[in-house]
Amino acid sequence: GAGVSQSPRYKVTKRGQDVALRCDPISGHVSLYWYRQALGQGPEFLTYFNYEAQQDKSGLPNDRFSAERPEGSISTLTIQRTEQRDSAMYRCASSLEVTGHYGYTFGSGTRLTVV
Amino acid sequence: GQQVMQIPQYQHVQEGEDFTTYCNSSTTLSNIQWYKQRPGGHPVFLIQLVKSGEVKKQKRLTFQFGEAKKNSSLHITATQTTDVGTYFCEISSGSARQLTFGSGTQLTVLP
Numbered sequence: 121g122a123g124v125s126q127s128p129r130y131k132v133t134k135r136g137q138d139v140a141l142r143c144d145p146i147s148g149h150v151s152l153y154w155y156r157q158a159l160g161q162g163p164e165f166l167t168y169f170n171y172e173a174q175q176d177k178s179g180l181p182n183d184r185f186s187a188e189r190p191e192g193s194i195s196t197l198t199i200q201r202t203e204q205r206d207s208a209m210y211r212c213a214s215s216l217e218v219t220g221h222y223g224y225t226f227g228s229g230t231r232l233t234v235v
Numbered sequence: 236g237q238q239v240m241q242i243p244q245y246q247h248v249q250e251g252e253d254f255t256t257y258c259n260s261s262t263t264l265s266n267i268q269w270y271k272q273r274p275g276g277h278p279v280f281l282i283q284l285v286k287s288g289e290v291k292k293q294k295r296l297t298f299q300f301g302e303a304k305k306n307s308s309l310h311i312t313a314t315q316t317t318d319v320g321t322y323f324c325e326i327s328s329g330s331a332r333q334l335t336f337g338s339g340t341q342l343t344v345l346p
Contacts, residue, residue, distance in 0.1 A: 153334065162241075162323050162336030163278060211277060220268065223280040 122146075124227035126212050132233045133202055141197045141230045145214030152195050153224070154187055155211045163211055169195060170218050202234045237262060239326045241337030249345050254311040256340035258324035267307045268325040269298060272339070278323060281309075314344045 125144040133139050145152050151170050155163035165179040172192040180186070184202075189195040199206055213226045240259045248254050258267065266285045270278040282291055284300035284307060291298045297310045311318055321339040 155336075162339050163325075164336070165334040168334070213278075220266075220283055221285075223283070224268065225280065226277040228277055 124212055124214050124225050126210075126227035126230050128230060129228065130231045130233075132235060135204060135234055136201055138198065138200045139202055139232065141199075141210050141232070143195045143197070143212030143214075143227060145193065145195070145212070146216075146225055147193075148216065149214035149225075150192075150217050151215045151220070152189055153213045153215075154195070154197050155213065157209045157211055157229070159209075166197070199232075202232075204234045207232055207234045237326060237328055237335045239324060239335055239337045241324055241340060243340055244338065245341050245343070247343045247345060248314050250316060251313050254314050254318070254342055255308055256322050256324075256342075257306065257308045258326070258337050259306045260326055260328070262305070262328050264304045264326050264328045266327060267300060269307075269309050270323045270325065270336075271320050272323065273320040276320075311342075314342070316344050316346055318342060319344050 124146055127142045131139055153168040154166040156166055157163045167177040167180055167187050168175050169189040172189050184200045187197045209229045209231050211226055211229045213224045215224045216222045242257050246254055266283055268283050269281040271281055272278045282298050284298055287304050288302045289300040295312045299308045309322055321341045323339045324337040326335050
């Protein structure tokens, strides 16, 4: 696609429910990154993939968070047993190659609200 | 984990004045990225700096990477109202891409 597409744009869920956030990167982009951004703060790194391989998941807050990119394209970030503190904007970015030399493109994000 | 300090947190300038934001790390960086985020928008990639002492220009924007690769700056000459937004640096160091964003500098340009 022309840009990084994230869905849904908004998600309201009840505490304890599982949610799956989707990221469709720019076609051909090798690397895909997940971030979480609280209002008024910079994005917080969660995890990233080169192709289908998860390279670093050190930013995932706890084991309720997981991500996959099984075919090296679309990625899903899953949060199990959501808690109110999980409420944030979740952002995905992709880059053409692993060094990021040609830049990173962010999607518009998914605003998650846990009630 | 890595830490990066970005200053100032806020900056108000009169249109036409210059603006600079700084990022400082205690560790040597592999590279640094700069982004601009408009209110309600998503971060937009501006540039990546890789080499020690590197200076890159994009129209009125000048980006510098320190000789020791521990600090960087973004300078805007003669600000315009379209420059309004929050400017973030993002650092990575070591072989793994452990990416850390600075806290951002929120720029307000008064007409």
